[in-house]
Amino acid sequence: MVEVTRTVIVKSAPLSRSMFRAFAELEAMYRNMIEQLVSYATRSGITSFARLKALKYGELRARYPQLPSHYAYTACQDASTRAKSFLRLKKRRLAEKNYPEVRRVSIWLDDHLWRMESLTSIEIATHKGWLGIELEPHKQYWKYVNCGWKLATEVKVRLDKRHRQLLMYLTFKRRGVEECEPRGYITIDVNENHEAVLIDGTVYLFETGFKDTVLGYSYRRKRVQEKYDELYGVKGRAKKKVIRKLKERKVKDDVKWKFANIVVREAKKRRCAIVLEKLPRQCQREMIEDVKDEQLRHRLYQACFKAVQKAIKEKAREYGVRVEDDVDPKNTSKLCPIHGAKVVYKRERGDRIGLCSKGGERWHRDVVACWNLFIKALQRARSCNGSSAPSLSGLSLDGSLVPLGSTAAHDPIEVPRSLWVRWKSLDATNKHELMRMSI
Ligand SMILES: [Zn+2]
Numbered sequence: 001m002v003e004v005t006r007t008v009i010v011k012s013a014p015l016s017r018s019m020f021r022a023f024a025e026l027e028a029m030y031r032n033m034i035e036q037l038v039s040y041a042t043r044s045g046i047t048s049f050a051r052l053k054a055l056k057y058g059e060l061r062a063r064y065p066q067l068p069s070h071y072a073y074t075a076c077q078d079a080s081t082r083a084k085s086f087l088r089l090k091k092r093r094l095a096e097k098n099y100p101e102v103r104r105v106s107i108w109l110d111d112h113l114w115r116m117e118s119l120t121s122i123e124i125a126t127h128k129g130w131l132g133i134e135l136e137p138h139k140q141y142w143k144y145v146n147c148g149w150k151l152a153t154e155v156k157v158r159l160d161k162r163h164r165q166l167l168m169y170l171t172f173k174r175r176g177v178e179e180c181e182p183r184g185y186i187t188i189d190v191n192e193n194h195e196a197v198l199i200d201g202t203v204y205l206f207e208t209g210f211k212d213t214v215l216g217y218s219y220r221r222k223r224v225q226e227k228y229d230e231l232y233g234v235k236g237r238a239k240k241k242v243i244r245k246l247k248e249r250k251v252k253d254d255v256k257w258k259f260a261n262i263v264v265r266e267a268k269k270r271r272c273a274i275v276l277e278k279l280p281r282q283c284q285r286e287m288i289e290d291v292k293d294e295q296l297r298h299r300l301y302q303a304c305f306k307a308v309q310k311a312i313k314e315k316a317r318e319y320g321v322r323v324e325d326d327v328d329p330k331n332t333s334k335l336c337p338i339h340g341a342k343v344v345y346k347r348e349r350g351d352r353i354g355l356c357s358k359g360g361e362r363w364h365r366d367v368v369a370c371w372n373l374f375i376k377a378l379q380r381a382r383s384c385n386g387s388s389a390p391s392l393s394g395l396s397l398d399g400s401l402v403p404l405g406s407t408a409a410h411d412p413i414e415v416p417r418s419l420w421v422r423w424k425s426l427d428a429t430n431k432h433e434l435m436r437m438s439i
Contacts, residue, residue, distance in 0.1 A: 012136065
């Protein structure tokens with residue numbers, strides 16, 4: 001059974017000074033435990049929670065007798081996760097330091113350490129006994145509560161020292177929709193500044209603007225840095241604050257989820273599976289190896305290829321849409337989907353338009369990529385299931401896999417970000433905007 005989880009951050013109402021002090025003390029003790037456990041675990045190569053707990057539980061209880069006993073459990077869980085990811089990075093030579101650093105701490109609570117009093121208040125077990133906290137729920141929280149999502153028993157808590165509030169990381173769970181046998185495919189080619197999507201024989205280019213977002217923010221960051229360095233020196237704290245306020249991550253996340261939402265809903269409507277190209281584990285790292293241009297390196301690094309694919313997979317689980325993400329992307333933009341011959345891209349045409357070396361027809365690079373992904377997925381399904389495999393509805397599959405039409409048929413439809421982000425579905429975007437543009 002698939003399970004879908006979502007994390008929602010809910011703030012507490014501002015706490016009294018004494019109450020907040022209790023939580024600050026708790027956090028300090030918890031941080032101490034984590035620091036000791038993580039350093040011990042990485043030194044002795046322990047990544048298993050059970051083993052760490054067996055070795056360290058007694059010691060932790062003796063050192064912090066005032067804390068409820070379950071903090072020793074959750075600290076071991078937290079620490080073993082940290083140790084595991086550090087050792088994995090180290091093995092792949094990606095760790096920056098020789099020892100793991102415990103920077104940000106959120107306190108992990110299990111079902112013995114917190115309880116829900118009502119939908120807007122909770123209690124947390126501390127060294128000062130049970131403390132009641134009022135929540136400040138928001139729209140999104142109520143949406144999950146009212147739509148049949150269940151709260152998980154584990155919660156993470158972070159302290160906001162400036163506003164004397166607690167941030168509760170609540171996890172909601174729900175059973176995913178059962179996946180159904182696909183009748184066709186929607187293929188997606190992920191790019192730096194747009195996503196190419198093949199739906200019903202047409203390729204749409206959804207502009208994401210990630211390139212401009214990343215570049216814009218990197219300029220802004222640089223400007224802030226220069227200005228503040230001059231005013232307050234390199235180590236000034238004011239600079240950090242301003243930089244933190246730039247919300248690059250938030251902007252990109254928003255676009256990413258909206259895109260995933262549109263594509264998955266289109267796939268659900270048509271009973272299609274979504275086909276993604278397989279990206280290597282460290283795809284950005286590999287791509288930038290030969291790139292000298294500092295700006296381009298940064299852009300590629302940030303282009304969140306993986307993040308977009310991940311968002312699509314998450315959404316698809318929720319809707320019961322199958323995702324095939326293991327299609328080999330080799331040659332997908334190089335060969336003509338009709339003739340199988342090489343497509344030659346000319347520099348002066350902006351590198352995205354090419355001509356088929358056999359038939360001489362015009363191709364847009366991303367259209368080629370989408371169709372080739374489609375063909376690869378179809379061929380694989382046929383070699384596995386024979387005739388019960390999905391077919392291209394309404395399009396001829398005998399001679400060639402792609403409808404041979406005028407050159408116009410190979411041109412993608414570009415959808416500017418301002419449009420699809422606003423209308424949130426392909427139909428609405430089509431109806432309201434694209435039609436008007438074509439008139
Ligand atoms: Zn061709």
